[in-house]
Amino acid sequence: MSVSQDATEPTVDELEHEGDVAADFIEELLDIADIDGDLTLDVRQGRAYVSVEAEGSGIAVLSTPDTVQALQELTRLAVQSKTGSFSRLILDVGGSRDTRRRQLEQLVDAAVAKLDEGASQASLPSMSSYERKIVHDVVAERGLISESYGEGHDRHTVIRRR
Template identity: 65%
Template structure:
């Protein structure tokens, strides 16, 4: 049985932008906590607000791709009360894979959120996917949950997963619930993680 490997969060990757810590670029007063796994009603966006977020984010990513001379098609969607941006390429020879590494996607997502917030004045919870990296990560998270459940079935009272972003923790909670077990988030800040237990 393999140990659950530790992953980096968005704050680890995009700790600074132009010399300013990312935490200082987002207003704390009235901003929803990144520690919450779901979008609460007070933070709910209207379809038009999600569309605006998606359009701003798409413009930002398109400029970045042009500067980096990378090819990619951008699709905008809304999932779970968040704007969801997918960057893909139909060309098999595309160099988009250079941006598809999980750490890179997380950093780009944080920068894109800041770009959206700068234009809207509202904290953004948009999700960025590059080259199917989010689907690949979701599959990895499913394996982590399976490993945790194996520990419980072997007699452990609980199994802790590594720290991860609120979005990833939400995915983990959904998978754990589907498997018939219980999970909750523990810890603060970058150490916030999910603990899996029996019902």
């Protein structure tokens, strides 16, 4: 079951297997950190989606954006090591994805305010491809245009009016 990055999209069965492998890896990490958590697996928009819910201060530390991003990358590497397939899974810890979406919406609001003040365009900070996708969706919902510029860690989104 090897799906390369350039191959066709993985099947639902392959994504569910990817989620299972990711959940096993995350459960081991939670055990090491002595955090009790409930994991939910799903397939959304062609990606395995793993959500971790837990109580207590341990989950608060794990749910910061930078930590979630790092855990997601580690989990993707673990899945790739186990399956031999590139992974684009999404990890959500303690509702961190909803929190990040609200933060990104606020960034877009601030950019729109600059446009309202007369700026021809507004640039957002560098962010992951997943976050840029959310920004592009929010910008489109608001009737504006967005494009990504730059390479690697410097890739960012620029917003302008139609």
